[in-house]
Amino acid sequence: MKNLYKIDIVIVTISLMLLIFLVGYMRPLVIAPLDSHETTESEILFSIEKADILLIDDNYDFTTPNEYPLKDGLKINLEPGKYYWKAKGIVESEVRTLTIISEVNFELWEIDDVNYGVFNAGNVRLNVDVYNGTEFVGSKKIEVKKNLSLSGDKFVGGMDE
Amino acid sequence: MNKLIFFIAGILLISSVYALGITPARTTLDFKESLKVNVDFEVINSGNKNMNVVFSVQGELSDYIKLPIKEASFLASDRSKTFTYEINLPEELSPGLHTAEVFIMEIPSGQDIGATQVLATLAVVTQLHIYVPYPGKYANAKMVVYNANQGEDILFVFPIVSAGEFDLTSVRANVEIFNNMGEKIDSFTTPTMSVLSGEKKEIVYKWKADVPIGNYRAVAGLVYDEGLINLEEFFTVGSKELELKEITAKGFRLGEIAKLEMLVENKWSEPISGVYIETKIKNDKGNIMSVFQSPSQNIDALSKQFFASYWDTAGVRVGTYETEVSINYADKSSKNNLKFRVDENELTILGLGYVISTDKGGGTDTIIVVLIIAIVLLILINLLWFFLFRKRLKINKK
Numbered sequence: 169m170k171n172l173y174k175i176d177i178v179i180v181t182i183s184l185m186l187l188i189f190l191v192g193y194m195r196p197l198v199i200a201p202l203d204s205h206e207t208t209e210s211e212i213l214f215s216i217e218k219a220d221i222l223l224i225d226d227n228y229d230f231t232t233p234n235e236y237p238l239k240d241g242l243k244i245n246l247e248p249g250k251y252y253w254k255a256k257g258i259v260e261s262e263v264r265t266l267t268i269i270s271e272v273n274f275e276l277w278e279i280d281d282v283n284y285g286v287f288n289a290g291n292v293r294l295n296v297d298v299y300n301g302t303e304f305v306g307s308k309k310i311e312v313k314k315n316l317s318l319s320g321d322k323f324v325g326g327m328d329e
Numbered sequence: 330m331n332k333l334i335f336f337i338a339g340i341l342l343i344s345s346v347y348a349l350g351i352t353p354a355r356t357t358l359d360f361k362e363s364l365k366v367n368v369d370f371e372v373i374n375s376g377n378k379n380m381n382v383v384f385s386v387q388g389e390l391s392d393y394i395k396l397p398i399k400e401a402s403f404l405a406s407d408r409s410k411t412f413t414y415e416i417n418l419p420e421e422l423s424p425g426l427h428t429a430e431v432f433i434m435e436i437p438s439g440q441d442i443g444a445t446q447v448l449a450t451l452a453v454v455t456q457l458h459i460y461v462p463y464p465g466k467y468a469n470a471k472m473v474v475y476n477a478n479q480g481e482d483i484l485f486v487f488p489i490v491s492a493g494e495f496d497l498t499s500v501r502a503n504v505e506i507f508n509n510m511g512e513k514i515d516s517f518t519t520p521t522m523s524v525l526s527g528e529k530k531e532i533v534y535k536w537k538a539d540v541p542i543g544n545y546r547a548v549a550g551l552v553y554d555e556g557l558i559n560l561e562e563f564f565t566v567g568s569k570e571l572e573l574k575e576i577t578a579k580g581f582r583l584g585e586i587a588k589l590e591m592l593v594e595n596k597w598s599e600p601i602s603g604v605y606i607e608t609k610i611k612n613d614k615g616n617i618m619s620v621f622q623s624p625s626q627n628i629d630a631l632s633k634q635f636f637a638s639y640w641d642t643a644g645v646r647v648g649t650y651e652t653e654v655s656i657n658y659a660d661k662s663s664k665n666n667l668k669f670r671v672d673e674n675e676l677t678i679l680g681l682g683y684v685i686s687t688d689k690g691g692g693t694d695t696i697i698v699v700l701i702i703a704i705v706l707l708i709l710i711n712l713l714w715f716f717l718f719r720k721r722l723k724i725n726k727k
Binding site: 176179180183184186187190191193194208227229231232248258269270271272273274275276277278284287289290292320321322323324325326327 | 346347348349350351352353354355373375376430432434449450451452453454455456484486529530531533697698700701704705707708711712715
């Protein structure tokens, strides 16, 4: 009779272990980006297996998440800020964070004697204060990856409000 | 488009440009009495050239910011360099936002840069924002309403920032909805939540749009402990005016020109003009292998209209193709991701009216779920049997 108990306990234990393994196997395999990833790149490559949907939100409660169907080489453009994200398949993955650090970056080239081309190469909307000598001429806003022709000889670029 | 080509050509003609960058563009901190903290920032030599830069501070908080160095040099090989400024805040500041700006200015050299000579001065700014909490309880909030179709849920989102010294213990929104005649048609109150001081949370409420298609106005009173914020927002029920209902390809033969008849419904209460449909068929690598458009037509209010598109299937093989069908009108575009299953004598459209699930691993997932259910059941049966058997043995022994 004791042997019967032992066999039974072994069967139950093995079944439980198999169950734990299967639940673990079903959990989405989140490869990239790593947790707490910080970057100035706006385009983020997500590498996830065993999941169907990627959820991204700016709060941990995922109250209004953006949903993206997962596919190979999924790249998503995000504005600077802190994001929470998780993958959803049969079960959900752990919640990871991702921070896009703001970057002001601009390029300037001479078009003619008075005009310069200005290109916003950063990841935030640019506010450019234009001066002629010491005189303030005005401010112009340039969207990300856009350019503008400006007249002046001093250009100060900062993040727009 | 021409402007873009001109711009790219312009850049290519110039062998070099002046460039400068800085990150982060902004650092945001919450005020603490006599706060002392060092903030790092990185100056990016995106022009990859030798340069000298000078640092300066401006803004209302400039008296509380110290720059350890006033200037720095970069070699062409230096992609970026990290610097620090020190913040030494006073014991007290008035509530609200306080700012400062750290300027990094490239010292003009006037040197030749390839084909051109740039004499202009370039400077970049990294901003510092310090938020000082308001006395007592204070909330900043706004209302965002997401449009939806008739019968669907309209999403009301209230992002709330607790900007006061103390936590907000009870925050809710009372919302009234008005039609375009100004008549109140519905009202609701959201659930209540608490928001800790300095935190941001969202109240989310789904309102069923069982109302006629049209424009509406939402008026909300966001009530928090001792305060009230009045908010107003306009939204539309039935914003997706045009919906693809059906695609048929009668008499389809692979290798010939196929006529696709696409039925589109106008759900809007007004006629829509200049509507056309663009179809993009992709190969297995995701590249577009065929694009074709229908002629443009007008659709009457609340009616359906057929659009004919022609697809030359010469060279197309039997298989399933990812396809994007866009209904375009004015400056709007409504996309439908479908699958075209092409056989010798049949074209089957998959995915109209529902979301296509990925086939990848779908079978395995089902097997795993069945396995788990089976194992759980087996364990339960086993345990039941185990205890019953034990109980019976005890009774027998007695």
